[in-house]
Amino acid sequence: MTQTAKMSLTAAAAALLAAGVTLTTTASGWTLPGFGKTPATAAAADASSGSASPTTVALATPTATPATAGALPPAQLPNYRAIVQTQGPAVVGITVAGLHKVGNMESDDDASSASNGQGGDDPFFRFFRGIPGLRMPQQMNPGAQPFRGQGSGFIxxxxGLVLTNAHVVRDAKQVTxxxxxxxxxxxxxxxxxPATDIAVLxxxxxxxxxxxxxDPKQVQVGDYVLAIGAPYGxxxxxxxxxxxxKGRSLxxxxxxxxxxxxxxxxxxxSGGPLFDAxxxxxxxxAQxxxxxxxFQGLAFSIPVDVALKVKDQIVAHGKVEHARLGVTLQDLxxxxxxxxxxxxxxxxxxxSVVPGSAAAKAGLKAGDVITAIDGETVHVAGDISSRVGLARPGDKLKLExxxxxxxxTETVALGHADKDEQEAAAAPQGASLGLALRPLQPQELRGSGLDHGLLIERVAGPSQLAGVQPGDVLLALNGKPVQDVEQVRAALKSNPKQxxxxxxxxxxxIFVPVRLG
Structure with a gap:
């Protein structure tokens, strides 16, 4: 080895040592400590197999340097090769095929959505798209668009239980x-x-x-992670x-x-796993x-404990129920x-507090500051939203x-999100608008300058075809002002055609005509 090569090697080793990586030499070259194996156990394994004992390269100076106060312990690089070899066989590709109703396609479902104006300008989106080149030809049914797509999942x-994203299999008739x-x-x-974007296959x-x-709770900012999936197929x-x-609210x-x-x-x-070190x-x-x-450096994953809670409900009951507190929150x-x-x-x-909600029944009022739930400190409003949303209706929480x-302190018995967010789309014995509605909160009314109305939170079916958008405020139906969802239900019971x-x-x-029949 030349003097120049020796100097380069020493410099490289010194850089790795500074990063907290121990280097050893073997007959075959330089190696790093293995996945689930410390240098000591690696040396023992080599000795038992008859190979030459590795020689530790000592790059530190002979004189011990006192530890600096607050110094961090060296981090060990994960063995990504071992993770892929041992866990990769349980990662699956998911191919779906089906029909989307025209006008009911989201930006995450169609490879052309970014150019067709349907959500393509929203930088936050779920990243399931059709595989390039697998667009299916338009069929005779003018009310549906055939699609095929590719996602990911894990067993x-x-x-045979597989977890993936709900948007991967939405509207799918065939799943492979x-x-x-x-x-x-x-x-x-x-x-x-759809609330958590988790599906069970x-x-x-x-x-x-x-x-x-x-355990996602043990993962900290700065920890190594590995993603496995099927990007672009x-x-x-x-x-x-x-x-x-951690704890991002999108x-x-x-x-x-x-x-x-x-x-x-x-x-x-979408739907693929995120592994720790x-x-x-x-x-x-998921997004x-x-x-x-x-990809632009910002990816978001659903904590697996959230996914498992959803899985347990789906396996046991075939559906998921979410709780609701009935308050509007803001960060301090x-x-x-x-x-x-x-x-x-x-x-x-x-x-604000929604009248008749679980929060109202427990005595909460505007101006209260929720500082802890069941003894766990609340730092931001998102801590409460996720905790309540993942609870079951009827669960009791102790609020400080x-x-x-x-x-x-107040103890609150949580309400049912689906009942509190009454959906006109589920109106019994009547036509379906395809709207999820809720009354405007006082501060929303003040901010909008309106004196009444129902906020449109989700849109599907006939209303989406007509151009109604989430975030619109429904003021009147057939010229009659609406104050609550029951008025909308009552107007639909006669099964109007439009x-x-x-x-x-x-x-x-603006007036929007919606054809129902």
Missing amino acids: ISSD VKLSDRREFSAKVLGSD KVDAKGLPTVQLG FEQTATQGIVSA PGESVVPFIQTDAAVNPGN SGRVVGVN IYSQSGG SAPLAASFGLDAPNGALVS LWRDKSRT VALLVSRDGQQ
Whole structure:
């Protein structure tokens, strides 16, 4: 070895040592400590196999340097190769086929959606897209658009339970699960939950490989993570990164406290697993933030404990029920905290309480600051949204409150989200508008300058075809002002063939004709 080569090697080793990596030499070259194996156990294994004992390269100076106060212990790099080899066989590709109703297609379902104006300008989106080149020809049915697509998933039980994203299998008539060994199985969708974006599939097989499940609560910002999935249909693709943040609340996704990472994920990764450095699944890859449609360094995963809670309900009951507290919350700023007599801006400020809700029955009122739930400190409003959204209706929570500059507690029995967010789409013995409606809160009325109306939270079916959008405010139906959902239900019981909706959008009022028959 030349002197120059020796110097380069020494410099490289010194750089790795500074990063907390121990280097050893063997007959075959340089190696790193293995996955699940310390250098000591690796040396013992080499000795037992008859190989030469590795020589530790000592790069530290002979004189011991006193530990600096607050110094961090060296981190051990994960063995990504071992994680892929041991856990990769349980990661599956999911191919779906079906029909989308025209006008009911979201940006995450159609590879052309970014160019057709249907949500393509929203940088937050779920990243399931159709495989390039697998667009199906338009058929005779003018009310539906055929589609095929590719997502990802992972096996959690040897008898064929698979977790993936709900948006991967939405509207799918055929679902096929493909293993890394090229076996393919037709899958049944046991159930899905749009609120958390989790779906459970079942394939008819035994003895399948399964992933190891981890604890997302133990994962910290800066920890190594590995994603495996099928971006753009390229199966068994592995990418690595770190945890960038925890407990992220995304627009319209308050139920899920997302794990943010910088592991490269792209369309087709949806539903695939996120592994920690020990090779255990801690998340389900679900969304990215992108202004280009591809990966830009911001990916979001559903904590696996959230997914497992949803799975348990789906397996037991075939559906998922979510609870509702019935309050509007906002984060505390330092000035707000000071005005309420708090030393620090920790907690969630109650800005309004829905009449008749669980919160109202428990005595909560605007101006209360929720500082803890069941003994766990509340830092931001998202802590409450995710905790309540993942609870079951009827569950009781002990809320610690800051009220009138003193501490108090209230116990609340949670209500039912589906009943509180009454959907006109489910109106019995009547036509379906396809709208999810709720009354405007007082502060929303003040901010909009309106004196009445129902906020349109979700749109499907006839109303979506007519151009009604989430965020519109329904003011009147067939010329009659509406104050609550029951008025809408009553107007639909006669099964009208067409209705006229007066909606407020961006400060302007427009009539939208909706054909129902």
